[in-house]
Amino acid sequence: MASAMNFNAMPVFKRSIDSPANSHNENGGAARRKPPTSYDVAKVAGVSQSAVSRAFSQGASISKKTRAAVMEAAGALDYRPNAIARSLIRRRSDIVGLVMADLTNPFYPEVLVKFTEQLQAIGKRVLLFTVPPNHSIDDTLPQVLQYQVGGVVITSATMSSAMAEICQRFNVPVVLFNRSVAVDSVSAVCCDNSSGAKAIVDFFIARGRRRLGFLSGDTDASTNIEREAGFRRRAAEHGIHAIETVAGGFSYEGGYKAALEIMARRPRPDALFAANDVMALGALDALRYQLGLDVPKDVAVIGFDDISAAAWPSYKLTTFRQPIDRMVAETIRVLGEEIEGEDRGGRTIQIAGRLIERGSA
Amino acid sequence: MASAMNFNAMPVFKRSIDSPANSHNENGGAARRKPPTSYDVAKVAGVSQSAVSRAFSQGASISKKTRAAVMEAAGALDYRPNAIARSLIRRRSDIVGLVMADLTNPFYPEVLVKFTEQLQAIGKRVLLFTVPPNHSIDDTLPQVLQYQVGGVVITSATMSSAMAEICQRFNVPVVLFNRSVAVDSVSAVCCDNSSGAKAIVDFFIARGRRRLGFLSGDTDASTNIEREAGFRRRAAEHGIHAIETVAGGFSYEGGYKAALEIMARRPRPDALFAANDVMALGALDALRYQLGLDVPKDVAVIGFDDISAAAWPSYKLTTFRQPIDRMVAETIRVLGEEIEGEDRGGRTIQIAGRLIERGSA
Structure with missing residues (x-):
């Protein structure tokens, strides 16, 4: 041929x-x-x-x-x-490197679909990288830099300042999605986690719940830190200082186990905030099918994300919705500006979400 | 700079x-x-x-x-x-174009993750394309050909023979994942859908169910056609010729509505086979929460795929598991051989799955 x-x-x-x-x-x-x-x-x-x-x-x-x-x-x-x-030849690549650290949480496939659709609609392509278990983003980024990518979006992970510097030297803008900035020069787009957590506390308190529990995700993730801090701060404003906390690692199985553990504490919580939806689903299944509890009568549960399954009748999860469409559009806009050289990075953009009331709280 | x-x-x-x-x-x-x-x-x-x-x-x-x-x-x-x-320069690209038509069905994000991980492990990269609503694969493939891809994998869709010929002329091997061949020259890797459907009929019959119903997916998808044909053929061998059928379009919402519709038929089915898991989940929610039925007592439900949510206690879905890991590995092997010129395509490889018994049937 x-x-x-x-x-x-x-x-x-x-x-x-x-x-x-x-x-x-x-x-x-x-x-x-x-x-x-x-x-x-x-x-x-x-x-x-x-x-x-x-x-x-x-x-x-x-x-x-x-x-x-x-x-x-x-x-x-x-x-x-x-x-x-x-x-x-043009020295302009229409390929965007998308680095994803946690695709087992169903929120991120939803994010991936939005990125691919929105980038494709403006003539850009997605070169996808996943961060394998036991690897860090810093292990993955050098490979991304080998491709002629115009820019990089990193979801659900952050990067070292050393790696941020390398990317800058390589003239490849990086925007973090759903992680706030660990590095001054790198822009980030995320949901307003703190306000979300605040709204959740107010919702519990308004319904007479006082024994609050927190199912945390990865304890070093900025999303988790911001949600927990916002939750504790607002609870303290309501005079509640003792909050039971168990780590569930952002996974269904983690949420399931964490719910069993937190319900063994005394006084037993009557309201649980899970740092993401998939943990909340695991918690609901543990509460109902292993502990035989009535949700929300015995214990109310609220999640964070609003993944598709949250709306399914088996769960009817009350949750704080992250506006994925807007967050993705904003990330693409920020990256585009940095690729064009209109902005040198270092912005943190928070987008407001909203509480979606369903049956679990 | x-x-x-x-x-x-x-x-x-x-x-x-x-x-x-x-x-x-x-x-x-x-x-x-x-x-x-x-x-x-x-x-x-x-x-x-x-x-x-x-x-x-x-x-x-x-x-x-x-x-x-x-x-x-x-x-x-x-x-x-x-x-x-x-x-x-080497005339060898380590980029594989992955074209995905249906990422809202949670089975495909799981497939995407496996492809990305397995390709990455052998030094290949994924350039991801989604087929937008109201577009066909034939609309998307010309773009894929613009990139220096070594090969293309298409999931959950097939292509015209005209487009297959173009890809061949462009010397870009294409392998279909989870669709059997519409075109002689194109290889395909899929689960043994017919045997799966047969196992499901036998399971129902062994438990005394005789009023079988089928919730179909996209009626022109090869997976749907093979599963339905296998289901009907085996039922006929058991002397059952009337099978109620309602289309649910492979989505949660479609499965929900199709379940309501099929249960209004007379005689009312006592066993439902949903052509994929996410439709089965929708059906379970409709049966339990809208119709107030007891699953499996009033009606048994079996799905196909074994997505993560199938195992969650809220669903405990009995389903036919597609061996994703093996199917993805096989697809990558076939594509690799065709890229190397060892094989000119046209193979159809079926991989056996197995029935996973949980609580819904």
């Missing part, structure tokens, strides 16, 4: 990026076949060059018939459009 | 791919700064060149101290390793 592009000959490589076909072959070698351009494809398909571009784009205005003609001509000519080569 | 690479000068671009630094500057221009190589970084960091490579790889054996020294030297020298440029 004839190769679409000869990568040993860099001028050929360069020329393939949609400049009109040159009728001379400077290399002269029979072995070197000049790659076709979009103009060649347009000619064969009997369409304009812009129709060729549109045929390879999503959402572009193009008829099925025209696209089919372009694809057929492209196939016949061995034409291969090359977005990566184009971005190398 | 000095740019790490001068993309207007292709020889410079080429030279940056880790050949030892050339002490002459052929270009001679003051504006053109020669990009540093891994050898330069090694020299400054006082380590071997191989340590520089390892510092940018995940899972490679390297001490924190050595990596820190390399990253510091790389930062100071403005060294930017470039995996994409390397793959362009």
Whole structure:
């Protein structure tokens, strides 16, 4: 099969990026076949060059018939459009590195889908990295930097200041999603966790609950720290200083076990705030099916996130909704500004969420 | 800030791919700064060149101290390793395009995580594409072809034979995950849906259930077609020919509504097979909380997939488990062979699953 592009000959490589076909072959070698351009494809398909571009784009205005003609001509000519080569030449990459640390929590697949959809809608692509168990983001970032990414979004994890400096030197902007800043130069977008926790305390207190318990996530995560601090601060304002706390590591299983443990404490809590929804679901199952308790009569439960399953009748979880759509849009906007050089980073943007009342509290 | 690479000068671009630094500057221009190589970084960091490579790889054996020294030297020298440029030159891309059509069904985020982890473990990267609502895979694939992908995996969707031909001409192997082949030249990896459906019928019959109902997914999806055909065939072998069927579109909400509709039919089913788990969860909630029925006493429910939530005590869903790990590993193996040119495609690989008995049937 004839190769679409000869990568040993860099001028050929360069020329393939949609400049009109040159009728001379400077290399002269029979072995070197000049790659076709979009103009060649347009000619064969009997369409304009812009129709060729549109045929390879999503959402572009193009008829099925025209696209089919372009694809057929492209196939016949061995034409291969090359977005990566184009971005190398323009020094602008439309690839965003998305580094995700915790995809077992169903909140993050929902976040991932939003990022992919929103980035794709503006012509960007997602190069996805997960942080394997027992690895840190600092282990993963050097690999991300090897790709021609225009910027990086990190979800559910933070980075060392040393690594932030490296990214800055590499001129790759990084925005943290759902983690507040550990490093001055790095921007972050998150929900207003503190206000969320405050609203949850007020909700419990208004319903006569005084024996508050907290199921914490990863104790060093900024989201957990902010939610716990906000919860304790507001409880103290209501005169409540003793709050039972058990760590559940942000997982369903962790929430299940933490609920069993916290309900063995005395005085037994009558209201539990779980630092995320999937822990709250685990807690609900433990309370109902292992301890035989009535939720919310015996103990009220509130989560944080509003994942899809929170609304399912088996759970009817009262929770504090993170506005994922807006948080993702804001993250993309901030990253875009930093890629364009309009802003040098270091912003923390908090977006307000809201309490969704269902049956569990 | 000095740019790490001068993309207007292709020889410079080429030279940056880790050949030892050339002490002459052929270009001679003051504006053109020669990009540093891994050898330069090694020299400054006082380590071997191989340590520089390892510092940018995940899972490679390297001490924190050595990596820190390399990253510091790389930062100071403005060294930017470039995996994409390397793959362009080698004509081998380590990027796999992953096209996902249905990420709202929680089975697919689980699949995505497995693909990302398993590909990452062998040094490959995932460039993720979602198919937006009202778009077809044929709309999305032309974009995927613009990137220097070594191969493409398509989950939960199939493609036209015209598009399969285009991909072949572009020399980009495509493997379908969880859809059987619509096109001769394209390989596919899926669960043995027919045997799964058969096992489910046998399970119901052995427990005295005779009034079978089927909650179907997307009626044109191969998984749905195979599961329904297997279900009907086996039921017929047991002398059962009338099977109530309502479409639920593979979603939670669809399963919820379909369960209400199917239970209004007469004779009322006493056993429901939902073509995937998330529909089964919706059905369970509808049966229990809207119709007030006892599951499994009044009606037994079995799903297909074994997503995480199936095991949660609120659902205890009996289901047919798809062996995701093995299916993903097999897909990656098949794709790898086709990328290497060892196989020209057209294989369909079915992997056996197994029935997981819980409380719902």
